[in-house]
């Protein structure tokens with residue numbers, strides 16, 4: 001009952017989307033994607049006490065508030081360049097929430113239609129923002145998670161190939177390619193080549209595979225750590241428990257040296273500490289990456305770790321005065 005034909009969703013939206021004409025991706029707002037700050041986490045982990053250095057890559061500083069702006073832009077740019085996305089054709093994909101919001105902004109900004117399949121349990125601000133950018137949204141069965149959303153999106157795209165560009169972030173090489181071209185070089189530059197460990201959550205695997213591959217080419221001894229939820233049922237939005245999930249083609253197992261699995265409650269406790277001790281309001285997957293990085297650093301004295309902080313927290317949503 002959740003997934004339905006996107007064409008049937010609303011007539012007004014369909015008209016609006018089909019009238020869009022794509023502009024070039026070289027737009028000042030779109031150009032603000034990437035170039036995020038790398039910040040020390042030295043109150044949380046004082047180097048003199050813990051024996052390693054821990055830094056966080058503030059991906060919540062991207063225009064729509066998550067790391068997924070990079071992948072979405074890489075995918076859109078490639079598709080505009082070779083004509084898979086163009087007049088009369090809307091982008092269609094599945095997402096746990098962040099990529100959907102990124103596509104929706106790019107669609108409105110650059111002028112193409114966007115149809116996204118998102119599991120019903122995605123955070124409330126995702127739905128608000130998708131609506132704000134005028135995307136068409138299909139809410140899928142929460143019990144099926146992002147795998148279910150992916151299968152529903154694939155079926156809808158296959159049923160109308162002339163109307164949709166199926167972006168397929170889970171398998172599109174432009175996803176990891178965006179991190180190879182941007183996230184990896186930024187980390188190398190920002191750490192002045194000192195980085196020894198990249199610690200990143202695994203959703204599609206694009207971040208860990210693309211940035212990891214770039215960094216290993218620069219420093220073959222560098223270790224890449226993938227962070228996953230401890231089990232199949234979890235609260236770490238955006239992350240996948242790979243042993244029980246559809247394996248994304250964007251995930252390159254040959255790049256990932258080590259996997260750390262993190263419990264949701266540990267990640268949420270770390271989210272609170274990052275707010276209070278470091279002034280960083282982040283989401284659960286960022287908490288998970290920092291938990292994993294502290295564990296890896298404790299076993300490797302002298303290491304220089306970077307944890308990816310994929311998105312911002314929901315701290316502002318239901319705020320009430322004290």
Ligand SMILES: Cc1ncc(COP(=O)(O)O)c(C=O)c1O
Nearest residue numbers: 098203204205206207238285310
């Ligand atoms: C909040 C959050 N963290 C981490 C990730 C994982 O990133 P990637 O898809 O590059 O593996 C995602 C991806 O959707 C996400 O939304």
